[in-house]
Amino acid sequence: MTASVLSSRFISGSWIVTDPLVLLAPAKLNLFLHITGRRNDGYHQLQTIFQLLDYGDTLTFRARADGQLNLSSNLTGVNYSDNLIVRAARALQAAAQASGNSRRLGADIQLDKVLPMGGGIGGGSSDAATTLVALNQLWQLNIDKPSLMSLGLSLGADVPVFINACSAWAEGVGEQLTALDLPPKWFTVVQPDCHVSTATVFSHKDLTRDTRPIKVAAFSQGGTRNDCEPLVRKLYPEVDNALIWLKKFNDNARMTGTGACVFAPFNSEGEARAVLAQAPDNLPGFVAKGVSRSALFEHLPE
């Protein structure tokens, strides 16, 4: 769903956050992904460009005053306690308590999931980021953005970029961010019929981990690649076939993150949709616009 939903009103010179609060949790693409090393804790050092999209899940939040957290969702296969939305809400409750807040902070949360799970498009991380931002507003905690981003990092390496809400050049494990204005593009994104585990890819012996760091944030696809792509193509023929198919339309087609989704950039929505329309039945997907800023703070104070 491409949603930019009104979640506050501008009254007497300031944004008043409404309850319920309805927000988009957008997807990301990794325009390239270089693995430049590995830290002592096993996490990999990356260089990547996160391109945020105007397409994602929709989350609806209603505050409760009894401390309870309820989640209703069309997502199957993830337990309540493992859901990154619940983990984010609990982390925020704990942070509020640790800073002396004694209110019973609770929420009813509804997730309308459209992003494929384990697709390398950051759906779970984005849900977590949107939850942190939304509940920080609804519960009036006034936690600043950098603190919210470090709280997010404890939930997943991809969470901070979604809280920052800007497409970005990223280093470290993906948390050292420099906002970027990327050339306007439309993307065809297709989802091979397989689930790729990020942990499995990162722990694989054949993963290349020694790409030389590049210096400039200036975006050029020339000379860049996704270091996970050769391994994932070998392990998952579905990803390999999807890339072979998409490259017929655009040689710059790539995998995002650790997969499984693959994407290609186009100059217009029409071109991107024309390609998607020709996708075989076993290759569902979507078309989305790349954005420099996501819609997360469109109607919220930052």
Ligand SMILES: C[C@@](CO)(OP(=O)(O)O)[C@H](O)COP(=O)(O)OP(=O)(O)OC[C@H]1O[C@@H](n2ccc(N)nc2=O)[C@H](O)[C@@H]1O
């Ligand atoms: C690879 C990337 C690129 O954007 O995207 P995805 O394909 O997952 O979307 C991300 O860095 C993924 O971030 P995220 O999905 O939040 O990862 P986490 O939950 O923190 O970690 C999942 C697993 O991957 C490993 N991991 C993750 C990030 C990283 N820089 N090095 C790692 O080795 C961790 O060991 C962990 O077991």
Ligand SMILES: Nc1ncnc2c1ncn2[C@@H]1O[C@H](COP(=O)(O)OP(=O)(O)O)[C@@H](O)[C@H]1O
């Ligand atoms: N709200 C959520 N949406 C998607 N996945 C979730 C969610 N909560 C927990 N998860 C777990 O996180 C894993 C990674 O999810 P996701 O962010 O969609 O993958 P990726 O990082 O590859 O894009 C899933 O396989 C799932 O087990």
